Amino acid sequence: MPFARRTPKEPMDLPPVTAASGGPEMRIEGRRLSTLGMRWLRVTCACGHEGRVAVPELADRHGGDTRVRQVAEKLQCSQCGQARVRRIALSD
Numbered sequence: 833m834p835f836a837r838r839t840p841k842e843p844m845d846l847p848p849v850t851a852a853s854g855g856p857e858m859r860i861e862g863r864r865l866s867t868l869g870m871r872w873l874r875v876t877c878a879c880g881h882e883g884r885v886a887v888p889e890l891a892d893r894h895g896g897d898t899r900v901r902q903v904a905e906k907l908q909c910s911q912c913g914q915a916r917v918r919r920i921a922l923s924d
């Protein structure tokens with residue numbers, strides 16, 4: 833039963849979240865990729881390296897129902913080679 837855990841109320845059209853407006857603890861970790869639209873995820877690694885990944889590209893690779901936090905667990909830093917995401921923000 834892959835879809836057993838379903839969130840009853842999931843806002844589909846939230847305003848864009850930016851690092852400036854939301855701070856480090858933005859609540860996008862539980863969002864599905866398909867709800868984020870044509871944006872970028874700005875990912876900061878524990879080593880300090882920051883990169884941007886296109887949301888549609890992630891949705892293609894992992895599926896639109898995948899949540900941001902699940903993607904974060906799989907992202908690998910191009911600088912230190914580890915999966916140690918410290919922070920994720922949405923950017924346009």
Ligand SMILES: [Zn+2]
Pocket residue numbers: 877878879880881909910911912913914
């Ligand atoms: Zn790193």
